[in-house]
Amino acid sequence: MAALRLDGIRPRGLAPILLGVPAGGLVFVSGPSGSGKSLLLRAVADLDPHEGEAWLDATARSALPAPEWRRRVGLLPAESHWWADEVSAHFPPNGYVAKDLLPLFERLGFGPEVLGWGVARLSTGERQRLALARLLANQPEALLLDEATANLDPVNQARVEGIVTDYRTAHAAAVLWVSHDPEQRRRLGGRRLVIRDGRLEDEP
Amino acid sequence: MSLISLGPWDLGLAAALVLLLAAMSWRLHLGVERRVLIAAARSTVQLILLGLVLEVLFAQTSLPLIGALTLVMLLVAGWEVRARQKRRYAGGWGLGIGTLSMFLSSFSVTLLALTVIIRVEPWFQPQYLIPLLGMLLGNTMSGVAIALDGLTRSAWEARGRIEARLQLGADWDGAIADIRRDALRSGLIPIVNAMATAGIVSLPGMMTGQILAGSPPLEAAKYQLMILFLIAAGTGLGGVAAVWIGSRRLFDERHRLRLDRLV
Structure with a gap:
């Protein structure tokens, strides 16, 4: 379990951000396209050079090697990329995958055979769901979700929302979620923020 | 003759x-x-x-003069490598990466050839040093240019895939390993092909020259073989150095992909 705290993080085009997401807490971020929502998540994951510090409980980001930080604070980008031909190559290469991930695959609507599928034949929605599975296989302590359900039909949207909610409560993970869907932001509860004129404010 | x-x-x-x-x-x-x-x-x-x-x-046979000439050759080769890049490293790195890796490989292999294999006295006798270094630089230059170009081009195109690996906790080395391998391979293909077809399809330039100058063909063949081996080693070393330094430069100390370092 871990709380996530942004301490003056300053992505390009935004004012410095002070924000705490408690352990097991959910914070939504919305805003017009181009307002810097994705850049904010990328900055927290330390993918772009920027000012500011982030904390996972009492651990400063700068005190951890970046790869370890990114494993513990997992980013789900809006568009997932796949570097190998087979789905299985994108999961940690040990035996526990098959055993521990099967329930997750099942909840996402996949059978165990999905690991043998070729990435090229996946639809956009399948990629998005498998990207979530790929991320959760790392057991991150906090989640940064960028439009996690944007390309999904209502059934799969409900599946993903359920999985994230369960993961959040089971692992007491902090979740920072960029979503353009006002329905979703209301439905799932949590704090709602909006980026306006380069500042992060509470949604009216 | x-x-x-x-x-x-x-x-x-x-x-x-x-x-x-x-x-x-x-x-x-x-x-x-x-x-x-x-x-x-x-x-x-x-x-x-x-x-x-x-x-x-x-x-x-003056060492400072010879040194100056080799330096000029090296810099021109470095400039040529830079000119062949579609995506160049910004700042001094554009010239530096190619030049340094060619210096490391060509100069050390030439030195080895002069002192251990041919055993020239003195080792910097220009009649041996300059042609040897020239051939090594010329070939290493092609290999390094192809490898570096492949590296930066692929990294540019594969940005999403590299960052996906970083996002899942890979370090910079793991995120670019396959791209680096492909780049190095394409840099080595010309010299491998040259070795494979030498004497059948092509009569290599140096052997031709020695034969025209009156050397017995078998002596010329032995020299050519040595040169081919040296070039292969030099190209390999130069390519490894170039893609290693080059790929390291694509990431910063926080393992971020820094394509802004290319222009």
Whole structure:
């Protein structure tokens, strides 16, 4: 379990951000396209050079090697990329995958055979769901979700929302979620923020 | 068998063939006549200058002078590598990565050849050093240029895939390993092909030269073999150094992909 705290993080085009997401807490971020929502998540994951510090409980980001930080604070980008031909190559290469991930695959609507599928034949929605599975296989302590359900039909949207909610409560993970869907932001509860004129404010 | 000296008339005849090629390019609208003529003029000036410089060097065997010439050769090769990149490293790195890796590989392999294999006395005798280094630099240059170009191009195109690996906790090395491997492989293909076809399809330049100069063919073949091996080693070393430094430079200390370091 871990709380996530942004301490003056300053992505390009935004004012410095002070924000705490408690352990097991959910914070939504919305805003017009181009307002810097994705850049904010990328900055927290330390993918772009920027000012500011982030904390996972009492651990400063700068005190951890970046790869370890990114494993513990997992980013789900809006568009997932796949570097190998087979789905299985994108999961940690040990035996526990098959055993521990099967329930997750099942909840996402996949059978165990999905690991043998070729990435090229996946639809956009399948990629998005498998990207979530790929991320959760790392057991991150906090989640940064960028439009996690944007390309999904209502059934799969409900599946993903359920999985994230369960993961959040089971692992007491902090979740920072960029979503353009006002329905979703209301439905799932949590704090709602909006980026306006380069500042992060509470949604009216 | 003695060396038949070439007169201006003989060279002129050969040059006329290049003029003919340029005329053909003009007639057929190939659009390369200017480049052909400029390249031919460049090689004329460069080689005659080199001949003059080498005559002076051979007469003196002065280490500082030889050092200065090798430095010029290295810098020109570095410049050429930089010119062949579609996506260059910004700042001094554009010139530095290629030059440093060629320095590491070509100079060390040449030194090894002079001191351990051929055992020239003194080791910097220019008659051996300059041609050896020239051949090594020339070939290493192609390998390094291809490898670096492949690395930066692929990294540029595969940004999403590299960052996906970083996002899942890979370090910079793991995120670019496959791209680096492919780049190195394509840099090595020319020399591997050259070795595979040497003597069957192509008669390598150095062997041809020695035979024309009157050496027994078997002696020429042995020298050519040594050169091929040295070039293979030099290209390999240079390519490894270039893609290693180059790929490291694509990431910063926080393992972020920094494509802004390319221009």
